[in-house]
Amino acid sequence: MDFLFNFNILFYLFAYLAGSIPFGLLLANIFAGVNIKESGSRSIGATNVLRVVKETNPSLAKKLSIATVILDAFKGAIVLLIAMAMDASASTLWAIAVLSVLGHCYSVFLSLEGGKGVATGLGVFLVLIPIPTLIGAILWFVFGKILKISSLSSLLGLTGVVIAAIILNNGLDVGSNAPMYIIAFIIYYKHLPNIIRLIKGEEKRVI
Structure with a gap:
């Protein structure tokens, strides 16, 4: 049972459980x-918080949507x-980010269902690769204003983070960009239904 008290294992469990908190739902x-x-x-x-709450309480919808982004980003960053602060290695930090x-x-609180990982990915990327993440965030904001399609602007912003990290050689200090690619893949994968709707021209705009 000693492995349960291992420094890394405890952080991995903490990271997964913190990431599992469904702030938007709550x-x-x-x-x-x-x-x-x-x-x-x-x-x-x-996005779904905004869309659903707006139907009954438009004045509250935007506030709850913003709060959801902040809390979802924070739960990834805080761990x-x-x-x-406890001098964890770079490989441990990236494992925490992925988890x-x-x-x-x-x-784990929603029977292994959940969100699409954009805000939580933003939080962990902001801590680990801040400059590429800020570039991606700017792209997300610009595309969001122009296209008014949340999923597309999010994916374009994520792509911007990855490309900026590669171009700027913003090293991950683990000898590989694999952890960053894994996080990006998870987010892309969760957006597959959106991508299909985008191809069909059926993806809804955020008004």
């Missing part, structure tokens, strides 16, 4: 009295910041 339920798992896209992310995103996308 906020919408507590403050708007709606279950976003039963409405809209049924995702627990900020990393604690681990960094945080996995927790959000496959939450």
Whole structure:
């Protein structure tokens, strides 16, 4: 049982459990009295919070959506910041990042269902590769304003993070970009239904 008290194992469990907290679902339920798992896209992310809550309380919808983004990003970043303060290795930090995103996308509290990982990915990337992430965030904001399609702007922003990290040679200090690619793959994979709708021209705009 000693492995349960291993420094890395404890952080990995903490990262996955923190990532699993469905803040969007909780906020919408507590403050708007709606279950976003039963409405809209049924995702627990900020876009679905905005879309579903807006139907009954437009003035509250944007506030809850912003709060969801912040909390989903924070839950990924906080474990990393604690681990960094305790001098965790780069490989441990990247494993924490991957598990945080996995927790959000496959939450233990939602029978391994969850969100699409964008905000949680933003949080962990911001801590580990801040400059490429800021570039990606700018792209996300610009594309979001122009295209008004949340999924597409999110994927373009994510692509911007990955490309910027490669071009700037923003090293991950683990000898490989694999952890970054794994996080990107998880987020792309969770967006497959959106990608299919985009190809068909059926993806909804955020108004």
